[in-house]
Structures are given as C-alpha cells and as structure tokens.
Amino acid sequence: xxxxxxxxxxxxxxxxxxxxxxxxxxxxxxxxxxxxxxxxxxxxxxxxxxxxxxxxxxxxxxxxxxxxxxxxxxxxxxxxxxxxxxxxxxxxxxxxxxxxxxxxxxxxxxxxxxxxxxxxxxxxxxxxxxxxxxxxxxxxxxxxxxxxxxxxxxxxxxxxxxxxxxxxxxxxxxxxxxxxxxxxxxxxxxxx
Numbered sequence: 001x002x003x004x005x006x007x008x009x010x011x012x013x014x015x016x017x018x019x020x021x022x023x024x025x026x027x028x029x030x031x032x033x034x035x036x037x038x039x040x041x042x043x044x045x046x047x048x049x050x051x052x053x054x055x056x057x058x059x060x061x062x063x064x065x066x067x068x069x070x071x072x073x074x075x076x077x078x079x080x081x082x083x084x085x086x087x088x089x090x091x092x093x094x095x096x097x098x099x100x101x102x103x104x105x106x107x108x109x110x111x112x113x114x115x116x117x118x119x120x121x122x123x124x125x126x127x128x129x130x131x132x133x134x135x136x137x138x139x140x141x142x143x144x145x146x147x148x149x150x151x152x153x154x155x156x157x158x159x160x161x162x163x164x165x166x167x168x169x170x171x172x173x174x175x176x177x178x179x180x181x182x183x184x185x186x187x188x189x190x191x192x
Contacts, residue, residue: 001170002123003130006140007035008165012054014190021053031164031185036062038166038183046126049134050076058164059134075118078136080106095153112142123174147176163187
C-alpha cells in the first residue's frame with residue numbers, strides 16, 4: 001500500500017502579484033503548524049512539492065522534522081491563469097468544459113495531465129512508501145477528478161477556502177483504493 005498525503009498550501013498573500021513566488025501570510029505560516037501536528041506520528045519516506053513558494057513553505061517544517069529534503073516537480077504547480085481566470089464564473093466554465101481555458105491560461109485537462117503524469121512516476125518510484133505532496137487547490141482537484149470523475153465544480157468550491165487542507169489517498173499500485181480527509185483550516189479564498 002502506498003499512502004500519499006496531499007497538502008494543499010496554507011493561506012497565501014493574495015496581494016502578491018507573482019504566482020510562483022507568492023508567500024504565505026503570517027496566519028498561513030502559523031496555520032502550517034497543523035501540517036506537522038497531523039503528520040508527525042506518521043512514517044513519512046519522501047516529500048514532493050510544487051515549486052511554488054506557498055506550497056513549499058507549507059510543508060517545509062514537516063520535512064525538516066522528518067530530516068527529509070523536498071523534491072520539487074514543475075508538473076505539480078498550480079494552473080496557469082490567464083486574464084480574469086480566477087473568477088467564480090470562470091471556475092464553472094472550466095469545470096463544465098475541461099478543455100476550456102482563457103487566453104494565456106491552462107485548461108483543467110492540461111493541469112490534470114501533467115499532475116497525473118507526475119503522480120504516476122511518484123507511485124512507481126516509491127511503491128509501498130508514505131509520501132507527502134505539497135499542492136494547490138486546482139491541481140489537487142484535477143487529481144481527485146481523475147480518480148472520481150463525478151468530482152466537479154461544487155466539490156472544488158467546497159474546498160476552495162481550506163488552507164491548508166490534507167487528504168490521504170491510498171494506492172495499490174496505481175489504483176486508488178481509499179481516501180480520507182484528515183484536516184483543514186477554513187480561510188477565505190481572496191483570489192476570486
């Protein structure tokens with residue numbers, strides 16, 4: 001059995017313009033302690049993460065506690081948003097058509113394809129290990145949709161304000177056999 005603990009990042013500073021370097025707020029940094037509290041009694045073998053600062057910083061203390069480096073993978077990054085791409089009507093439009101994307105933005109299918117490719121390699125490389133993956137709301141939602149096609153906009157909006165959010169997915173080989181939500185902190189998503 002391979003266990004993956006997906007950790008959606010804590011609250012970022014939505015006033016920060018560059019998505020890749022967007023830091024956590026002071027509250028987000030404090031809330032990241034919940035990640036360590038939740039995972040410290042687990043056996044964690046390896047840490048992977050989006051290269052985005054907010055995801056990396058959310059799991060950094062936990063990786064340090066386990067004396068592990070964090071392996072970043074560009075494919076695990078958040079969806080590239082084009083102009084007006086983070087508005088609620090756009091969320092619905094993308095979830096209704098996974099190939100739709102605004103100019104200079106990515107579609108949900110594009111995000112899903114690269115995240116699943118990364119996840120498949122991780123599952124093969126770390127069979128029967130316990131893995132933490134630092135992720136994002138849309139990226140994680142596309143992974144959940146891949147395994148549960150009924151996961152849609154309503155489900156995405158249910159977790160949009162959960163920062164951080166930890167969900168455990170258990171795999172036999174590359175087959176998802178169970179999942180459970182472990183914890184979350186509710187914070188208002190201000191990117192909308």
